Amino acid sequence: MSQKQPQDSNQTQLDDENVSQVLTFKQEATTFLNGVRQGRMGSFPAVIGFLVLVVLFSFLSPVFFTQLNFANLLQQSAPLIILAMGLVFILLIAEIDLSAGVTSGLASAIFVVVLKNLGIPWWLSIILSLLAGVTIGLVIGIMVAKVGIPSFVVTLAAFLAFQGLQLMVIGQGGLYRVETPAILALENDNLSVGFGWALAVLLVGFVSINGLVSRRRRTKNGHANRAISTLYFRVATTALVVFTSVYFLNLPRGSNPEFQIQGVPVAALVVLVVLIPCSYLLNRTPFGIHVYAVGGNPEAARRAGINVSSLRIIIFMIGSGLASISGLMAASRVGTVDAAAGRTIVLSGVAAAVVGGVSLFGGRGKLTDAVVGGLVIAVIDNGLGLLSLPAGLNLAVTGGVLLMAATADALSRKHGNLNSR
Amino acid sequence: MSTPSMRDVPVIELKSVAKSFGAVKVLSGVNFVAMAGQVTALVGDNGAGKSTLIKGMAGVQSYDSGTILFEGNEVHIKSPVDASNLGIEVVYQDLALCDNLDVVQNMFLGREVVRAISIDDETMEQKATKTLAGLSVRNISSVRQKVSSLSGGQRQTVAIARSVLWENKLVILDEPTAALGVSQTKQVLKMVRNLADSGLAVILISHNMQEVLAVADRIQILRLGQMVANLKASETNLNSIVSHITGAENLSISGEAGL
Numbered sequence: 001m002s003q004k005q006p007q008d009s010n011q012t013q014l015d016d017e018n019v020s021q022v023l024t025f026k027q028e029a030t031t032f033l034n035g036v037r038q039g040r041m042g043s044f045p046a047v048i049g050f051l052v053l054v055v056l057f058s059f060l061s062p063v064f065f066t067q068l069n070f071a072n073l074l075q076q077s078a079p080l081i082i083l084a085m086g087l088v089f090i091l092l093i094a095e096i097d098l099s100a101g102v103t104s105g106l107a108s109a110i111f112v113v114v115l116k117n118l119g120i121p122w123w124l125s126i127i128l129s130l131l132a133g134v135t136i137g138l139v140i141g142i143m144v145a146k147v148g149i150p151s152f153v154v155t156l157a158a159f160l161a162f163q164g165l166q167l168m169v170i171g172q173g174g175l176y177r178v179e180t181p182a183i184l185a186l187e188n189d190n191l192s193v194g195f196g197w198a199l200a201v202l203l204v205g206f207v208s209i210n211g212l213v214s215r216r217r218r219t220k221n222g223h224a225n226r227a228i229s230t231l232y233f234r235v236a237t238t239a240l241v242v243f244t245s246v247y248f249l250n251l252p253r254g255s256n257p258e259f260q261i262q263g264v265p266v267a268a269l270v271v272l273v274v275l276i277p278c279s280y281l282l283n284r285t286p287f288g289i290h291v292y293a294v295g296g297n298p299e300a301a302r303r304a305g306i307n308v309s310s311l312r313i314i315i316f317m318i319g320s321g322l323a324s325i326s327g328l329m330a331a332s333r334v335g336t337v338d339a340a341a342g343r344t345i346v347l348s349g350v351a352a353a354v355v356g357g358v359s360l361f362g363g364r365g366k367l368t369d370a371v372v373g374g375l376v377i378a379v380i381d382n383g384l385g386l387l388s389l390p391a392g393l394n395l396a397v398t399g400g401v402l403l404m405a406a407t408a409d410a411l412s413r414k415h416g417n418l419n420s421r
Numbered sequence: 422m423s424t425p426s427m428r429d430v431p432v433i434e435l436k437s438v439a440k441s442f443g444a445v446k447v448l449s450g451v452n453f454v455a456m457a458g459q460v461t462a463l464v465g466d467n468g469a470g471k472s473t474l475i476k477g478m479a480g481v482q483s484y485d486s487g488t489i490l491f492e493g494n495e496v497h498i499k500s501p502v503d504a505s506n507l508g509i510e511v512v513y514q515d516l517a518l519c520d521n522l523d524v525v526q527n528m529f530l531g532r533e534v535v536r537a538i539s540i541d542d543e544t545m546e547q548k549a550t551k552t553l554a555g556l557s558v559r560n561i562s563s564v565r566q567k568v569s570s571l572s573g574g575q576r577q578t579v580a581i582a583r584s585v586l587w588e589n590k591l592v593i594l595d596e597p598t599a600a601l602g603v604s605q606t607k608q609v610l611k612m613v614r615n616l617a618d619s620g621l622a623v624i625l626i627s628h629n630m631q632e633v634l635a636v637a638d639r640i641q642i643l644r645l646g647q648m649v650a651n652l653k654a655s656e657t658n659l660n661s662i663v664s665h666i667t668g669a670e671n672l673s674i675s676g677e678a679g680l
Contacts, residue, residue, distance in 0.1 A: 221543045224563075284539040289526055296521035303501070303517045304531035363521035 043357040043372040045408070049401075050376050057383035064386055067253035070245075071265050075187050077378030078267035079104070079329040082274055083345060084352035084370035086322030089282075089315050091353055092295045094362025095144060095151040098346060099136075099158035103320050104327030105342025106166045107133045111183075111328060112176035112337045113169050122180040126328065133324025134317050136162070141313030151316075159346075167339040176337045186270055187332035190263030193250045199264065200246040203272075208235045267329065271371065274325065278318075279367045291315065295363030351402040352377045359409050376401070430493045432457050432591050432622035433478060433509075438487030440473050447473045448484070448646045454639075455591065455622040460613060462625045462633040462654070465643035466666055471626055474643065475593055478624075479511045480504035492590070508590035512580045514599060520569040524561060525549045527568055528583045552586050553578075556615045560608055574605025581612055585621070592616060593624045598632060610636045630662050644668055 058065040083100055090097045111129035115122055136158070143154040170176065178184060191199065211231040218225050246264060254261035282288035293301040294308055302308050330345070331337050356373025358365030377398060384394045435453040439446070448470045455461040465471050476482040478489070480498040489496050491507050498504050504511070518527050525542070528549050534541040549564045558578050561571070568576060577597050584592045594613065598606040614636050617623045627633050633640060634654055642650040642665040650665045663669075
């Protein structure tokens with residue numbers, strides 16, 4: 001597609017802008033299909049899976065496809081998605097954090113206990129709980145990167161130890177109510193109708209302008225561009241998804257006509273606020289490239305002069321930091337914090353990342369994969385819950401989906417290796 | 422050193438370097454010279470000490486004794502960072518590329534061009550394209566290709582091109598063609614030649630004598646930790662090289678006489 005020789009690049013530009021757009025789109029499609037054949041599918045299967053599940057549950061349950069449940073689904077998935085985004089960082093460098101869930105629980109416990117007992121402002125307790133999370137990541141990172149213990153073992157130990165610590169912080173049988181309005185707002189409030197629309201316009205506008213500006217710069221520098229139709233396609237899909245969702249969420253959805261609920265849940269905004277800077281970090285900074293390099297070939301990264309062990313430590317700090325935010329979101333949703341908060345979420349988080357298309361072997365995956373994967377896991381939970389099937393089935397299905405995703409990942413890796421030799 | 426023209430001062434000169442592992446003398450009093458604009462082939466049988474000699478220049482493993490002159494000045498190369506600060510780049514046999522990154526990202530890995538706080542993809546892509554074109558590389562169709570989709574020869578091309586990008590003075594290639602097919606070998610050798618013609622000193626380690634004769638200017642031969650010959654490629658032949666390597670009767674063939 002793109003040409004190397006300077007004399008060819010003019011021609012490519014010409015082709016790109018008018019004559020052979022159909023052809024180039026065809027080429028893009030071929031490239032994509034080749035990728036699919038070799039197992040490099042990204043979050044594509046997860047998107048399809050999500051749509052299939054939505055259609056399926058809409059037929060099976062009258063409650064599923066309603067504004068109320070849609071908003072509920074977004075709120076339900078937010079803590080999971082944020083935890084999974086932290087795990088994406090860790091999976092990208094081919095490590096694992098089994099203690100992420102417990103870290104999220106511990107952070108929420110520290111928040112409520114510190115707030116209640118020290119009499120400090122709520123924002124200071126938030127900062128303290130996030131700091132605690134990041135410190136946990138620092139300790140885990142040092143154990144893995146400097147001491148050289150496999151992350152599986154370090155974080156398994158942390159998984160147990162932090163449960164104990166959380167119990168000690170909360171106290172035997174303790175239960176703290178979350179009363180901070182700012183924290184409660186995260187999972188319970190909605191943006192105003194106008195704010196929702198403004199956000200939608202901003203988002204779609206950003207995607208289009210970003211795409212156009214980068215094309216123009218590439219053309220100016222004489223680089224080959226991808227087919228313009230891929231940009232149109234991306235903008236159109238984003239616009240369709242964003243505008244439909246916002247429209248749907250802006251409809252009144254309460255059962256009480258006196259007190260109407262409407263608007264985009266704040267939780268969705270929180271996910272965006274975490275997603276955008278983190279994606280920027282991964283995609284547009286040297287640090288991001290180094291993360292992928294360490295995941296792909298740590299020895300090559302080391303020889304290229306990258307400080308691999310400090311990068312590993314920073315990654316664990318990011319992972320635990322995001323886990324703490326996830327813990328505050330979960331506390332906001334449940335409304336209380338007890339000694340068991342966060343104990344079971346970690347495997348759903350790993351499942352979300354892997355189902356979304358992040359490789360367990362490192363070096364492959366994006367943060368948006370965590371969003372798509374998190375929605376899939378949440379929709380399974382939500383849909384099966386509405387059908388009032390036994391809870392055991394829910395866990396079994398989630399486990400099965402994770403295994404399927406991991407199988408696809410392992411097979412694509414095998415295939416990729418054969419191909420590259 | 423006075424100021425002779427750069428062409429006359431070797432880029433790197435080793436004077437009687439030695440290295441032992443316990444009782445085993447791997448290098449004993451080896452002299453070695455590599456000039457700018459030349460391909461200097463380093464040949465020898467397995468165990469002759471080629472790798473050990475290279476590792477000393479790369480900063481991976483320092484020599485026990487002897488001096489290193491870099492552009493006429495005595496230097497101490499204690500770590501790979503020292504080596505790369507001097508402008509020495511090693512392209513290892515296992516190429517040390519990241520499969521999951523593209524050609525540009527691999528070439529700039531660890532030395533990304535940054536504008537404000539984000540990476541400057543356009544500039545990097547432009548420089549990478551220019552570098553590849555400068556080496557008349559024609560086997561890579563897109564610099565935005567992932568390395569996992571490249572063939573062995575293309576990977577070697579990327580690894581070598583990366584070493585040119587950084588204004589290096591000395592590039593050491595460890596068996597660049599060992600795993601390649603016929604046409605790929607030809608491509609890579611052409612690139613090695615271009616590398617030297619662009620003014621760099623190139624050290625080529627190889628077991629393939631035909632290819633050494635084809636591409637090298639000088640051939641230096643190690644045997645059992647000693648430098649046994651320093652030949653001009655245009656004045657020697659296969660038999661002569663082989664007899665130096667094996668230590669077989671080199672009286673009859675006598676140095677550089679040819680057939």
